[in-house]
Every structure is written in C-alpha cells, then in structure tokens.
Amino acid sequence: MFTSNYIIAETYTWLRYHTSSLHALSFLETVKKLQSKDRLTLIYASxxxxxxxxxxxxxxxxxxxxxxxxxxxxxxxxxxxxxxxxxxxxxxxxxxxxxxxxxx
Structure with a gap:
C-alpha cells in the first residue's frame, strides 16, 4: 500500500479538526506501525x-x-x-x- 506525505497531512488535519488530537495522533502512530511492518510505503514528491x-x-x-x-x-x-x-x-x-x- 502506498500513500504520500500530502495524504498523511490532509488526514491528520481532518482528524484533528473533526475529532480530537488523540485520534489524529493515533492515526500517525498507525502510519508509523504500518511502515515499520513494510505494509505502507510513504512517498515524498521529488x-x-x-x-x-x-x-x-x-x-x-x-x-x-x-x-x-x-x-x-x-x-x-x-x-x-x-x-x-x-x-x-x-x-x-x-x-x-x-x-x-x-x-x-
């Protein structure tokens, strides 16, 4: 599975504004865990x-x-x-x- 830093930023912001900082930070932790298990590749634009x-x-x-x-x-x-x-x-x-x- 692939995503970009733009989508991470957009999702974090949406969660922060519409739910809570706890949910937004939990999302970031989930991203980190998926990356560490090689289940998510984060792409940065050149x-x-x-x-x-x-x-x-x-x-x-x-x-x-x-x-x-x-x-x-x-x-x-x-x-x-x-x-x-x-x-x-x-x-x-x-x-x-x-x-x-x-x-x-």
Missing part, C-alpha cells in the same frame, strides 16, 4: 513531481482539485500504481480505478 503537480493544477484550474489530490494523480502515474483509495469523484480523472467508489 522536485520534478512538484513541478508536474503545479502544471496539473494549472491545467485543471476549473476542477475543484486540492493540492493533495493533484499530488495523488502525479504519484499514481509516476509509480504506475493501478488503484486509488478515495471518495472524491474527480480522482477518476487520473485514469485509475478508484476504490471503494466515489461519493462526490
């Missing part, structure tokens, strides 16, 4: 990937696309990752299977 993310945001400026979602699009293509776990319908624009499905 400078070239950062440039592609910004190009993507400019190209799709009329789409409500967050920076983390644009980063996901670039990362799944750079690393040939066939599936995206997410709930945003626009994730399908990256040509990958979106699981469990899109909600809007």
């Amino acid at each position: 400078q070239d990937m950062e440039d592609k993310i910004k190009q993507l945001l400019r190209r799709y400026r009329d789409v409500v696309l967050s920076y983390p979602d644009a980063a996901t699009g670039v990362i799944v293509n750079e690393f040939n990752i066939p599936q995206i776990f997410g709930f945003d319908s626009h994730l399908a624009m990256f040509g990958k299977t979106v699981l469990p499905g899109t909600g809007g």
Whole structure:
C-alpha cells in the first residue's frame, strides 16, 4: 500500500479538526506501525513531481482539485500504481480505478 506525505497531512488535519488530537495522533502512530511492518510505503514528491503537480493544477484550474489530490494523480502515474483509495469523484480523472467508489 502506498500513500504520500500530502495524504498523511490532509488526514491528520481532518482528524484533528473533526475529532480530537488523540485520534489524529493515533492515526500517525498507525502510519508509523504500518511502515515499520513494510505494509505502507510513504512517498515524498521529488522536485520534478512538484513541478508536474503545479502544471496539473494549472491545467485543471476549473476542477475543484486540492493540492493533495493533484499530488495523488502525479504519484499514481509516476509509480504506475493501478488503484486509488478515495471518495472524491474527480480522482477518476487520473485514469485509475478508484476504490471503494466515489461519493462526490
């Protein structure tokens, strides 16, 4: 399983604002445990990937696309990752299977 530091930051922030610091910190500990068991690979964008993310945001400026979602699009293509776990319908624009499905 793969994720990026952008998704970790976005998830931590959502948990912190909508639940509690305890839940948010527990999420970070879970990420750390999964990494230590080689069940999760954390991807950091290279400078070239950062440039592609910004190009993507400019190209799709009329789409409500967050920076983390644009980063996901670039990362799944750079690393040939066939599936995206997410709930945003626009994730399908990256040509990958979106699981469990899109909600809007």
